[in-house]
Amino acid sequence: MSKLFNELRERLLRAGVAPQPVDRYLNELTDHFNDLRAEEEQAGRSPADAESAAFARLGNLDDLAQAMIAKPEFQSTLHSFCVRAPWAAFGLAPLALLVSAYVLASIILASGWTIFLPQSDTPFVPVHGFALVYFGIGRMLYFWAPVLIGWAIVFVAARERLKAIWPAFGLVLTACIGAGAQVHATRTSTVSTGVPIGPTHVVLALNSANASKLIAISPWHAAALLALTILPWLLWRVRMAYTATR
Amino acid sequence: MPPRDTNPNFMNGVPELLILRLLQQDEMYGYEIVQAIRTRTDEVIAVGEGVVYPVLHGLERDGALQSRRKTINGRSRIYYSVTPAGSERLAGLADSWSNLTSAIQKMLSGGQHVQAIQ
Numbered sequence: 001m002s003k004l005f006n007e008l009r010e011r012l013l014r015a016g017v018a019p020q021p022v023d024r025y026l027n028e029l030t031d032h033f034n035d036l037r038a039e040e041e042q043a044g045r046s047p048a049d050a051e052s053a054a055f056a057r058l059g060n061l062d063d064l065a066q067a068m069i070a071k072p073e074f075q076s077t078l079h080s081f082c083v084r085a086p087w088a089a090f091g092l093a094p095l096a097l098l099v100s101a102y103v104l105a106s107i108i109l110a111s112g113w114t115i116f117l118p119q120s121d122t123p124f125v126p127v128h129g130f131a132l133v134y135f136g137i138g139r140m141l142y143f144w145a146p147v148l149i150g151w152a153i154v155f156v157a158a159r160e161r162l163k164a165i166w167p168a169f170g171l172v173l174t175a176c177i178g179a180g181a182q183v184h185a186t187r188t189s190t191v192s193t194g195v196p197i198g199p200t201h202v203v204l205a206l207n208s209a210n211a212s213k214l215i216a217i218s219p220w221h222a223a224a225l226l227a228l229t230i231l232p233w234l235l236w237r238v239r240m241a242y243t244a245t246r
Numbered sequence: 247m248p249p250r251d252t253n254p255n256f257m258n259g260v261p262e263l264l265i266l267r268l269l270q271q272d273e274m275y276g277y278e279i280v281q282a283i284r285t286r287t288d289e290v291i292a293v294g295e296g297v298v299y300p301v302l303h304g305l306e307r308d309g310a311l312q313s314r315r316k317t318i319n320g321r322s323r324i325y326y327s328v329t330p331a332g333s334e335r336l337a338g339l340a341d342s343w344s345n346l347t348s349a350i351q352k353m354l355s356g357g358q359h360v361q362a363i364q
Contacts, residue, residue: 036277
C-alpha cells in the first residue's frame, strides 16, 4: 500500500500540487483502501488477495494522479504558491524576512544600548545578567536569521519536491545579504567631556563603506552561509535518489 | 483479480451530477458514495474508486459541497453534504443531462427509423 501512495505523492508533488491537497487526497485514499480491503476480506478473500482486489478497485497510479492533475482548476488553485510565484517565494519572501530580522535585531541593539549602557559610546562591550540575555536575542537574530531562512527555503523545496533553480536562487540571495549586512552603531558625545549623550544611531546597511574589505571577506562568509544552508538539501536529495533506486 | 473496466466518460461532468444527486439525500463519505453509485447504477458506471476524491474536493472548492470530519466506530471520516449552491448546480446539471439524453434518444430513434425504411 505504502509504495503506491508514496509514488502517487511523489508524482503529484513533482507536478506542482501543493502539499496540503496531496495529504488530504492520500488520507482519504488510505481510508478508502482500508474499507475496500475489509470488504474483500469479509467476502472471503485471503488478506493478500483482498489487498490486490482493493488496489484494483481503487484505481491505478496513472488514473489517480491524472484525476487531480488533469482538473481544469489545477493551474489556478491546486498549484502551490511556490510553483505559481517562485519569484515571490524565493526572492521577495526571504528578502522581507531577512530585513525584518535585521530591523528587529537593530531595535534590540539600540534599545539595549540605551537601557543598559547609557554611558558607553559603543554597545559592543561585555555585559552581564539580563543585559546579556537581551543583547543575546538580538545577536542570535542577526547571526542566525540567514541560516534559519535558508533552512526554511530548503524545507519548502524538499517538501514540495521543487526543481532546484528557484530555491538555489533564494539560498544564494539569502547568503549574499547575510554576508553583506552590517550594523553600525554610533552615539554623539560632548566634545569637552567625552561623555556620550543621546541619541543613539544604529544603522543597518549592506556594507559599501569599505568595499575592498567587503570583497576580501564577504565571499567566504557568503560561501559558509550557503554551505550551511544547502547541505541539508543536498543530503536529502541524495537520500531521495538512493531511495528511488532501491 | 482482473481490474474492472472503467468508463472514461465518468470524468466528463457525470460524476458531479451523480455525487450531487446522492449527497442531496444524505451526507456520505467517499467510500459510501462510490458504493452507492455502483449499486444504484447496477454497476453500469464503474470507476477507479479513488478518482472520486478530486471530484469531491473540486466541488467543495466551488462551494457546491461542504465537508466535516466525523468519528464513527473509532474511525475518523470526512463526510460531504450539498450546499444551497450545490443544489442549484445539481438542478442545472440535471436539466442539461435530461436535454442531452432526450436529444441522443431522439437521434437513436431516428436512426432506427431510417434503417427500418431502408
